[in-house]
Amino acid sequence: MKIAIIGGTGYGAVELIRFLTNHPYVELTTIVSHSQSGTELSSVYPHLTDVIEMTMEALDVDKLSQSIDLVFFATPSNVSKEYIPAFVENGVKCIDLSGDFRLKSAEDYEQWYQSTLAEQKYVDQAVYGLSELYAEQIKEASIIANPGCYPTATLLGLMPAVKHRLINNHSILIDAKTGTSGAGRGLSLNVHFSEMNENLKAYKIGQHKHIPEIEQVLQTESGENLQVTFTTHLVPMTRGIMSTIYADLNESTQTEEVIHLYKEFYKNDPFVRVREAGVIPSTREVYGSNFCDIGIYADQRTGKLTIISVIDNLVKGASGQAIQNMNLLNGWDETTGINHLPIYP
Amino acid sequence: MKIAIIGGTGYGAVELIRFLTNHPYVELTTIVSHSQSGTELSSVYPHLTDVIEMTMEALDVDKLSQSIDLVFFATPSNVSKEYIPAFVENGVKCIDLSGDFRLKSAEDYEQWYQSTLAEQKYVDQAVYGLSELYAEQIKEASIIANPGCYPTATLLGLMPAVKHRLINNHSILIDAKTGTSGAGRGLSLNVHFSEMNENLKAYKIGQHKHIPEIEQVLQTESGENLQVTFTTHLVPMTRGIMSTIYADLNESTQTEEVIHLYKEFYKNDPFVRVREAGVIPSTREVYGSNFCDIGIYADQRTGKLTIISVIDNLVKGASGQAIQNMNLLNGWDETTGINHLPIYP
Amino acid sequence: MKIAIIGGTGYGAVELIRFLTNHPYVELTTIVSHSQSGTELSSVYPHLTDVIEMTMEALDVDKLSQSIDLVFFATPSNVSKEYIPAFVENGVKCIDLSGDFRLKSAEDYEQWYQSTLAEQKYVDQAVYGLSELYAEQIKEASIIANPGCYPTATLLGLMPAVKHRLINNHSILIDAKTGTSGAGRGLSLNVHFSEMNENLKAYKIGQHKHIPEIEQVLQTESGENLQVTFTTHLVPMTRGIMSTIYADLNESTQTEEVIHLYKEFYKNDPFVRVREAGVIPSTREVYGSNFCDIGIYADQRTGKLTIISVIDNLVKGASGQAIQNMNLLNGWDETTGINHLPIYP
């Protein structure tokens, strides 16, 4: 099976390449970069020297459609929506790591992305690629809207509690923290080493694009018109996301009971690991891997449920989940090519 | 004025020394270390070489009381309560950086510190040393219970909102993050460089000793029997605390209005800086200094007030505030010796 | 093929496990830990939860010899020399990540390791496992003395220059830098996060155990009785070694000429990548992988050759090379199970 990546100079692309290179069923044949077509990939990413010797190309949808079966978009916002319709019409499956096809509502998209939603027909076709929740739909999809990094950690952390009606869905508060790679390779003072090192920053409080994405899924799954409080922080590390999630328990529940429900919920999901009572996962424990690790604490004193959900933002939060979705789409074992252990330490 | 420090090998002590060395009105004459008496301080902390050439001594309360006027305790829990009564009886003022004299309730102390509270008579004398809130009492105190690092950031962040009845006090949730120096110099796998670097960890969820300290002050100041949700995280940096504080606004309020109230509240407090709307302080902006910087966001969509409060945990969160309290106690300008700008970058 | 690891609680062991888990030809059946026998591995290394569920065992050489074909020693100094002879007599191949069998001279071993060398008969059998240099001997070995991390980076960086007689071998100076994981998981103030973060330290100047190891190989390969100047530094990062190597060029040579010779020298070695003129590899470019990347600069002004050689100390500097040697020993492709791309960023 032949694969192309659009957006070859970003971190999403190199992380796709890391996994695809060792994937047994696919061949990466084309890497497209708008800004750097004609450039050798290894001159931009020297860690690929002698192993991935490919020249980045300009995008020609029709030509590319003839030679490939599936395309990953690892592009900034508002790029994939221009090209995915043509690929789909040409019979090429699309997995989109950007946010263009995640929101179903044109109004929400305009409010949070300050841009116009893609043609509704294609938005309707797009399946939200949270693998553990929507595996059945993903298998039939032509467009997969790969989830954002924060929504992945947050929704996997919340879903069993929401489905089991353990919590008051109107009390959900998410204090999220990320490493800097989520901000990409674009230069900014915010992630200038001298200023980000030995520093901790909150940003985009109440204004992050991932808010409507989280709410859309929670509303659909709960049937309630809820809103979440969501704050994001930049931590001086390259990889890793932690969502610390809080909600009021509907009734007094022990930590162990909650853990039991969570383990049952994810018993067939190899990439979600629910920890025992008293054990809280740290981001390093999923570093470089596709795991989402979850820790639970039900506070008997305050009636608050605290859920800690950690992922590697570039793997389960982006490229790893994209490949998991590709596997599902093709009927392969979902762990194919991404069953790496975390790198520790 | 002659000063002694008890607990000479910890970070609290070296940070006291950094400020006291340049303080115009005091002389540091004695450093006590139980575990390392007889050792030169500079052999334990080589950065003091040639500047602070003192030998650590064993503690003899009566002898020491004759030569000094004030003592700082920078000791672990359950040490100062053994010695402070005798110092007080000898007429020596005590500033305690540990938690021994912070809680007023013997029951709370036993529950959270797993130990017996100090003699109630001395606990009653002790003034909680949150300088901006209790300056008047501090000026008259013989024992100052210097606040914990998390309570300092959290209470300074909350107090104007509580006093102005802006928020529902029963909805307070604090997601706190600290650098590793708060864990001290004692070795543990948790702060082993190879495991803490490029890592983010939640710890002691709902179980941190600073919970009753925060609640005690909030209950006193609000008159309400409230409880807080409080979670702590270790961030891969040495210094800095950020408290991200959430509460429900009692009525719809604009960010600018809240900021205005905060600025008024702290207008005579040189170490508290409230930022303008849209500006959120990061921990680096107070690094090495005694400032507490506060950012505000009132979310019109959710009705939630978010307060970001940052300090250097070893300065305003410990030794800097201790010296601020010493200044207040002696009627000196409260910024004496601690009016350093943050080190940036 | 059945495999055991002795020394299950160290970083060498977990890195072996990371690679062995996905290796197609081997099965890891036993993990031995002297200090933690009876403990589940995942309780010590939670990142292995649900994937590697094994209990560590005590060592019984005879019993173990009946069920396994090959054993990796990932033990501290002076352990493997006690057990390897018995394994060898039982027909079990041994790959030793410690330094016990690297030095051939009993005198050198005593001087640098402050202990007695293993029985000479077994030392003589041991092959020094620098894969690129000694592949033929490795294929026939019963004991493989896996090289130290610094010697691996340094010798791969030097060997083409020494073999081609480009440099004065008596002028070799190595300024080496490592991340902290080389110091292992044992706690020490030296690698306490608060003190190692934002810090750079030189250590063991002229006294590091890896000096005689480097000199032994250089002496053998050059036929000269040379000594090297070797200094080591701790850098605030977890993984990575850089050897900055200096030597006087025997005659004026252009950078490009040296690079040409290096590329030729390593043309059949998939894990050594020699960069083009003007390009110097950084440690991140080999992170998590078995590559050794080399950059060259021949200074026409001073006649000095500078060689930059980088590896991941836990992979090519330890566990990755150990598996490469296992592959060679068994006649498998040397990249089997370790052909991962570096993790970037």
Next chain:
Amino acid sequence: MKIAIIGGTGYGAVELIRFLTNHPYVELTTIVSHSQSGTELSSVYPHLTDVIEMTMEALDVDKLSQSIDLVFFATPSNVSKEYIPAFVENGVKCIDLSGDFRLKSAEDYEQWYQSTLAEQKYVDQAVYGLSELYAEQIKEASIIANPGCYPTATLLGLMPAVKHRLINNHSILIDAKTGTSGAGRGLSLNVHFSEMNENLKAYKIGQHKHIPEIEQVLQTESGENLQVTFTTHLVPMTRGIMSTIYADLNESTQTEEVIHLYKEFYKNDPFVRVREAGVIPSTREVYGSNFCDIGIYADQRTGKLTIISVIDNLVKGASGQAIQNMNLLNGWDETTGINHLPIYP
């Protein structure tokens, strides 16, 4: 005494401001920024909020000359040489943190700075501001060429050995390492957090501008036409420089003897601290302070002298030394305003 800073948006300027704010004899009245005149300094550096409330101005040499006594240039290369002559003619003392007036030879300047040297008359007036070596000339200077960060650490480390003729001056090799703040606030992929974190890079091997600066001083002080090998590395930390310096001892000398000579050499210099045998300073031990700490190891096995010299690149390597020079120039105690202890940890 009234002071201006030219180049207000760089790290050199903010570090000057940190020290000048608490300096008892000077008043900072003007901050000039070419690119950001009219902007409030605290909007660019929020850590100065409420404390330094100044607006940056455009440069008008004549007008500024009437109101100030001394100007610091904290500008990029090739700026100060345009303005310093006019200030000098107006009777204003100039301390230049850039490299414009360090090299005396027009040829060297053109080769290493790719630009034309300042007017020779002013270059001749300029005194090289290595405070410990040239205090007498500094006291009489109108232009002080403040040394580069690497040359400061390196020359202080070498000077006693050169002056006492302990070493072969033709064998000097310097392996230098710096934190990222030396690269300034300008954005580049090289110091993008995600790529610099957990990374170590060599750069500008044999081509750094500080080479001719080091050689010029060594040639002058030794009377020999020597050249040095000099390599620079970027370390994942914000502050700190370590120069690891190697040279051949002229005759067998014990470490203790060398240390004795060094201590004698610097006995009247409060900012240079020579460590005892067996103790090597790390960069953290001078963090935020104006100290230069030196460790010595004389290797009896190889005859090589190794000198470790550490400074904070922004303090003794830039702004701290600039103020030290201002103090010398004005006949004040050289430690005035910069006698801070290092921040530890």
